[in-house]
Amino acid sequence: FRAFKDGRVIVFTESEKEWDNAEVIREANPEKILKILGEKEIDSVLIEGGRIACQFLPFADKLHLFYGNKLFGKGISPFECLNVDKVSDAFKVEFLKFESFEDSFYVEARPCSQG
Incomplete structure (x- = not known):
């Protein structure tokens, strides 16, 4: 995640892989992901x-x-x-x-x- 040196990184995945310096959430359904992001008050995603x-x-x-x-x-x-x-x-x-x-x-x- 070189592009995100200072920002918060959340990875949504079905994989069991772990990422350093990232919050990993095991979810792949777009509607559920957007709901989770909304609850975290995040309104822009890459x-x-x-x-x-x-x-x-x-x-x-x-x-x-x-x-x-x-x-x-x-x-x-x-x-x-x-x-x-x-x-x-x-x-x-x-x-x-x-x-x-x-x-x-x-x-x-x-x-x-x-x-």
Whole structure:
């Protein structure tokens, strides 16, 4: 957790692995995780991992997406669980901000009303 030198780190997992300098909670259900975070008065989270990130999309107010300059061609898409067959059924977002860095870029987006 190099990015979080001074902040509080909570890891939600089904794994039995322990982490140094982190509170570990054995839970993987997005709704339960968000309830626990709400009880702890936490209203912003960083989710890493494609399959997990996708499960949180229905609850997102805003998306902060980071992309590196290495393309592997394999892996789990953060949007894999959407199972969209038609363009009209796509998860729509409004792009708010783009920012380029030396070897990566950042996108800020807000989910559009899905109605």
